[in-house]
Each structure stands twice: as C-alpha cells, then as structure tokens.
Amino acid sequence: MKIKQHIFLALSLLFVLASCGQKHAPGDGHTHGEQTEKQEEGHAETSTIASLTAAQIAAVDIKIGQIEQKSLTNVLKANGVLRVPNNNKANASSLYGGVIKTMPVQLGDRVRKGQVIATISNPQFIQVQEEYLTIVGQIVLADQELQRQQELNAGNAGARKNLQTANATLNTLRTRQASLQQQIRLMGIDPASVSNGNMRSSLVITSPMNGVISNVFAKIGSYVDVSSPVLEIVDNSLLHLDLQVFEKDLAQIKVGQLVDFTVTNNPTKHFSAKVFSIGASFEDDSKSVAIHCMVVGNKEGLIDGMNTVGTISLDHALVTAVPNDAIVEADGKFYIFVQTDKEGEEHHDEIGHEHAEGEEHAHAHNGNTEAENKNINFERIEVAKGVSEMGYTAITAVGDLPADAKVVVKGGFFIHAKLNNTGGHQH
16 A cells, blocks of 8 residues: 555656646747657666655655664574474384284473373283283292202202202292382282282383473374384473574674574564584585574474574664665665755756746746745665664665665655656656
C-alpha cells in the first residue's frame, strides 16, 4: 500500500511539473518542443541534478536534514545451525533383544531420568530367572555336600579328592549365581524378588537423562536387537548456536560477543546467544570456521538442527550516517539527494524562457510569492550502505560528499522519480 501511495504521489507530482514546463510563448511551441526532445535525448543518462520549487517541495512534504556522525554498532552476519552437544543427547536402549510391548511416551514428550518409556518382552527373560533359581537350589545342595566331605575328611573316613571336588563345585555354582544376579539386575529386576511364583516376562526401558523425546526408532510389536536404540532423548537446556564465519572476518570475533539470531522458519522472532568458543580448524572445504555460541534467555520453539541467521555485534564505531528514509534504492544501487548550488545542464538555456513565462502569467498566479517559485536544486549521490541501527544507516559516498551537506531525509523517492522522468532536463 505504501509503495502504491508513493507511485501515485510521484505521478501526481510529475503531472504538475510537466504541466508547468510545457507552457511556451505563442508561436514557438513546436520549435521548443523539438529542442527539448533533443536535449532530453542527449542528457537522459548523465545528469544527476533535479530542480524543484519551494511549493513543489511542500506539496510532497520533502524534508531536509543534516548528515550526522553516529556511534553505531558494527555487525557481522553469518549463517548457522542450532546444535545440542553429544553429551546432552542419549539413546534409550535395552541390553536384551525383545518385542516392544508398551511405549507410554511419544515424540516431543518431556521425560525424567529413570522414567519408564517402554517395555519389551522375551521368553528368554524367564529362562534367565529360571536358571538363577535352579543355581540357588544347587548351591544349597553343594554347600551341604561340602560340609559332609569336610566331616568325613576330619575323621579320616573320606577321600581328600572328594573334598576338593565338592569345594570346586560349590565355587563354580556361586560364580554362576553372581553372573546371573548381574544379568537380572541389568534387566531391571531385583534378584531377591525372583521366585517360582514371581518371574517376569517383560523388562522396562528407562530414560537415561532428563530431556525431550526427539526421535522414535521403534513401535509397539516391533523387535529390537540387543543395544538397538528405541528412543532418542535430547536436553535442549544447553542448546548451542554454531555460526560459520569466513577466514577474512575471523579476527573480528571474540569470546563474549553477543549474537542476535533468527530461525529460518520464523524470521520475525529474535533470540540471543553469546560466543563462548571459536573453532580451531576449517569446516570441510568451505574456508569457514565454526563459532560456538551458548543460547541464552528464551529458548521456546528452538530445537536441534534448525537453520539460523545470526548477527554478531562487534565494536562501536563513529560513522557517517543518515536516517534510513534518506536512502533511495534503484536498479540495485543506493542514492541520497543533497541540496546543491549546482545547476542542471539545461538550466541556463531555459532561465530566460521561464522568466518570460513568469511575466506573462504573473497576473494569473498573483497568489504565488517569489520564494515559492524559486528553484532549489538537488544532486543525486551514490552511496554504499553500512550497518543500520536505531533508525540510522552508515553510508560511504561513491563520489564527493561535503561534511556539511544538507541531505533529503524524507521524500527522496519523488526527487528520484522527477529526475528519471525528465532525464536530467529541468523545465
């Protein structure tokens, strides 16, 4: 809507200017029109001077200000990605293969360390508990046999070899018992609770850390192998921002610098981070180095793997700056307009004709003052844009720019439109 308004006003201004400039003395309209056309063809691409009267300036509300020296923060933009360090990620898995029986959590759920997140079943679980109970019974018998052999050996009634065999058998059974106890504990079962009437056919898988379920690798009824991951848990509380900075800009980066960043799926929402580490090697063949930043403050909506655009705040610098509205963009270039005493190339040729027209129509325009009809010239100067902050943009003039120049801070669009319409030829 704003662009349409600008176009409408510019066209209105040009219509007024053209109407004023096409009035000629009687009898010379055709000749002057031909001269004007030739002059416009000769200067359409070279002139950078536009002239407006005070009345025209007031009509489109053109404002004039000063070029200023502003202390703006230099910034460096870099692309990056959100990452969670590997020590803040974990896979929940089982040490035993089995079929997923239940999974009471889903993607995006927040879980606590030790919380049951799945159960698996396998007949082999019962076999391990069965063997454990069998070994317990065998140990009782082996212990009794050892005591009997000790008594026989004390009375010289038994062979020493039988005593040694009983002792070895008991030790072997106790070793197997200890092994089965550890396996049962790894299943999440207390060995002391295992009995003939209390053998479990399913095992629980618990979360190894606090975090959010970020990936699900299995589903109910599917078989998982030994140590195969069932779920992935990510702790986003220590989310990192990794920015890629090229070699030429690396010297400007320091630990502690602040970073303002946005994610590509929501560029209007801003987040903050702080540089805590600078990479010591290039990333692949890109000639860029990873700058590691800790995300601070609000992390809502941020997840591992999101692409970002970061703005790193560098040192403050005193720069030549103008208000953002003073800059006019056209054909990929940027311009400002400054008030000047220079005159357009055709200005001198027409001044006598304009003066004659002014006398001829003096009575028709008796409401206008001399000040309203006085031409004010503006020169278009190409500039390069720098950092923008607090409504100001740093500029570097491509040509000469006086330090005390009066710059158009509002309405430069209309001046540029008039300049393009006349091709530098001022009426």
